[in-house]
Amino acid sequence: MQLILHxxxxxxxxxxxxxxxxxxxxxxxxxxxxxxxxxxLHPLxxxxxxxxGQLMTTTEVENFPGFPEVVHGPDLMSEMRIQAQRLGTEFLEQNVMDVNFDQxxxxxxxxxxxxxxxxxIIATGAEPKRLELENEAKLSGRGVSYCATCDAPFFKDVEAAVIGAGDAAFEEALFLVKYASKVKLIYRGSKEKIRANKSLQNRALKDPKIEFIYNTIVTEVLGQERLLGxxxxxxxxxxxxxxxxGGLLVAIGHIPQTQLFKGKIEMINGYILHKRYTMTNIPGIFAAGDVVDFRYRQAITAAGQGCQAAIDAEKWLQDPKLF
Ligand SMILES: Cc1cc2nc3c(=O)[nH]c(=O)nc-3n(C[C@H](O)[C@H](O)[C@H](O)COP(=O)(O)OP(=O)(O)OC[C@H]3O[C@@H](n4cnc5c(N)ncnc54)[C@H](O)[C@@H]3O)c2cc1C
Structure with a gap:
């Protein structure tokens, strides 16, 4: 009998x-x-x-449809990958270092x-800016958060703080205050330097549960297993x-992962621009998820846009003239 080695x-x-x-x-x-x-399309x-991506750094995801109980971020991503693989996707565990869209x-x-x-399809995401303090990464998902929409319900009846003073920080504070017993909004500049729009500022100022702390920076994140302060x-x-x-929300901005595409594709503030549906200014190049979206930044919206980009790409490949 001949032994065939695969x-x-x-x-x-x-x-x-x-x-x-x-x-x-x-x-x-x-x-x-x-x-x-x-x-x-036999995707790679x-x-x-x-x-x-980002969900690998979190523990409990409570807002992805289809999971009546919480699902762990890494488990959700592993299931998505198995599904893509089963349908015929090939994977390469490497980083893209360069692209040429002129040819x-x-x-x-x-x-x-x-x-x-x-x-x-470009789906390189974004990274929340971090305080870069010891313990911060370890306590991410254990009291330290970068997204109130994602995590505010985990901060029910606890005292929480939001770091930042832009629109996002105020929006995060106003969402968080629905759950937390008190929210401290901590900003390194003075009251006059707050950049958030006036209407958000007025809403936050009127909320008795929000306290403002100016001219102050965070020097240490305290706690071992969970955030303590x-x-x-x-x-x-x-x-x-x-x-x-009991909760710390870091809202000091995001960095879209687009350095690679600078000068090669149209962007706004570092985010890739859609020109027609999910197509960029270069026909045949599509983009989806947090690399485009500076507003919603959710797993479900990123997934939805991934779906749109694949359908758009398929239609464009069939007949670019119809696009
Ligand atoms: C701590 C945390 C908790 C969160 N919790 C929730 C939640 O509970 N619910 C929710 O809906 N959302 C949550 N979010 C937001 C959610 O994770 C993002 O909106 C979502 O992951 C965006 O998906 P994406 O595919 O666009 O990008 P990402 O998840 O950022 O994935 C980007 C991918 O691109 C890859 N990449 C980057 N550069 C290159 C390159 N040069 N070459 C090859 N690959 C590259 C990365 O390796 C990564 O795989 C959370 C985010 C964080 C940070």
Missing amino acids: KKPTDEDISPNREIVIIGSGPAGLTAAIYAARAQ VIAGLEPG YPFLVLTDQRQFNAKAV IKVLNLESQKEYEIPL
Whole structure:
């Protein structure tokens, strides 16, 4: 009897000529992959150095439909990936280092491979800006949050703080106050330097549960298993003190992961612009999720846009003239 040994496929076996390449493996990229695979486009997902995206850094997700109990972020992403894989998506655990959208098929390069793609979906997401303090990452999802819409219900009847003073910080505080017993809005500048729009400011100022702390920075995030509080420094008095907290919402902005595409695609404030449906200014290049969306920033909206981008890409590949 002859023994046939099947070689386990490696990254080298992945074909370089693709109908569609999806860059990023968060909810947008994986949903795009599910739809593209079902449309027989045999997608390749270049997953990046953080496969699964932002939800890999959180514990409980309570607002993704279909999970009556909470689902853990990494579990949700693992299920999405298995689904995409089962339908025929190939994955490459590498980072895209460069792209050339001036040639067709488009060129997508990692540090080890290069791919020719007839269509590309960019789903590289965004990263919330962090305080960059010790303990912060460890306590993310354990009292430290970057999204009130996602986590406010976990802060029911506890004292919480919001860091920041832009529109987002005020919106986060006004949402959080529906749950928390008290919200401290902590800002490193003076009252006069607050950038949030006046109507948000007025609503927050009128809310007796919101307290404003100006000229103050966070110097330490306290707690081991769960957030216990923060240490802050008043920049005027140089007085350092602790604030016990059950929740800390960091709302100091997001960084869209678009450095790679600078000068190659139209953007606004670093976010990729949609020109027609989910297509960018370059026909054949689509974008989905937090890399485009600076408003909603939710897993479900990213997934929804991933679906739209895959359907748009399929239609464009069929007949660009109809687009
Ligand atoms: C701590 C935390 C908790 C959250 N909780 C919730 C929640 O409870 N509910 C909710 O709806 N939303 C939540 N969000 C928001 C949600 O995670 C995002 O809206 C969603 O993940 C956006 O999906 P995305 O696919 O657009 O991008 P991301 O999830 O950011 O994924 C981007 C992907 O692109 C890849 N990538 C980046 N650059 C490259 C490159 N050069 N080459 C290849 N790949 C690249 C990354 O590796 C990653 O896989 C949370 C976010 C955070 C940070």
